[in-house]
Amino acid sequence: MSDSAPFDPDNNAPLEKVLIIVSRGSLDGIYPALILANGARMEGIEASVFFTFFGMNALIEKTMDSLKVSTVGNAALNLAMPMLGMPVTMPFPTMVGSIPGVSAFATHLMNKEMERLDVPPVREFLEMISDAGGKIYACKLAMDMFKLGKEDLWERLDGVLTVGDFYKEAAGTRTQVLFT
Amino acid sequence: MQKTIAGATIDVNEEGFLTDPSQWNEAVAAALAAEESVGPLTEAHWKVLHHLRAKHAAGEEVTIRQLGKSGVVTTKDLYALFPNGPLKKAARIAGVPKPVGCI
Numbered sequence: 444m445s446d447s448a449p450f451d452p453d454n455n456a457p458l459e460k461v462l463i464i465v466s467r468g469s470l471d472g473i474y475p476a477l478i479l480a481n482g483a484r485m486e487g488i489e490a491s492v493f494f495t496f497f498g499m500n501a502l503i504e505k506t507m508d509s510l511k512v513s514t515v516g517n518a519a520l521n522l523a524m525p526m527l528g529m530p531v532t533m534p535f536p537t538m539v540g541s542i543p544g545v546s547a548f549a550t551h552l553m554n555k556e557m558e559r560l561d562v563p564p565v566r567e568f569l570e571m572i573s574d575a576g577g578k579i580y581a582c583k584l585a586m587d588m589f590k591l592g593k594e595d596l597w598e599r600l601d602g603v604l605t606v607g608d609f610y611k612e613a614a615g616t617r618t619q620v621l622f623t
Numbered sequence: 624m625q626k627t628i629a630g631a632t633i634d635v636n637e638e639g640f641l642t643d644p645s646q647w648n649e650a651v652a653a654a655l656a657a658e659e660s661v662g663p664l665t666e667a668h669w670k671v672l673h674h675l676r677a678k679h680a681a682g683e684e685v686t687i688r689q690l691g692k693s694g695v696v697t698t699k700d701l702y703a704l705f706p707n708g709p710l711k712k713a714a715r716i717a718g719v720p721k722p723v724g725c726i
Contacts, residue, residue: 487707574698
């Protein structure tokens with residue numbers, strides 16, 4: 444049985460499945476997971492995305508189209524400066540990030556840049572992953588905590604998982620669990 | 624390196640992608656498809672393959688997103704027609720370079 448094969452350090456067999464956990468709900472917190480999941484499907488690797496805690500923001504019908512880039516407490520926002528024509532070394536103080544409208548502006552910039560790179564908005568991205576055979580799951584505990592029902596969530600959701608279900612989903616020796 | 628397939632000699636790179644799209648013909652495509660466990664090639668496959676060749680000839684990159692919006696094939700059908708890595712496999716069978724994007 445291949446599942447009980449001894450560990451072989453020279454085994455370069457490709458990955459069969461990735462299970463990606465998303466616990467952050469900002470635009471920058473969610474995109475990496477969607478890109479990894481879609482990329483896995485493009486390579487013929489199975490992909491499941493498990494949204495938990497604040498990551499649920501990407502699955503709620505009323506919020507998924509208006510996710511924001513977080514501009515407070517992000518010490519690496521200088522990376523976005525070239526989008527404004529400024530040097531990458533230009534600091535972006537967190538105080539500036541807290542001024543009303545700054546997060547909305549940063550979000551606008553990122554959305555524009557993503558569109559240029561042909562990265563779809565969150566809803567379309569989820570549809571693409573789902574069409575590609577990827578699975579999208581919500582966390583049971585997070586739903587209870589945030590008082591969410593299935594009717595609040597994206598209608599193509601593949602299911603609501605408990606921790607036990609999540610580990611079942613992660614079965615298989617060539618599965619990797621990624622936390623983004 | 625060179626490779627003989629379907630009675631034709633083609634130049635391919637180390638991943639098996641044609642390096643000269645003009646060496647491609649439909650018999651080569653059918654043989655490459657068999658290597659990729661795709662097919663037998665149907666009308667729906669050919670539509671995708673000819674689209675990829677036309678885009679490559681025009682110097683345009685193709686992504687799965689654009690393909691899904693092009694009216695040539697839906698994302699779902701693309702994955703069904705070319706299972707296990709649809710864009711990469713379709714590009715190889717179409718005799719165009721491997722797509723390099725992350726999307």
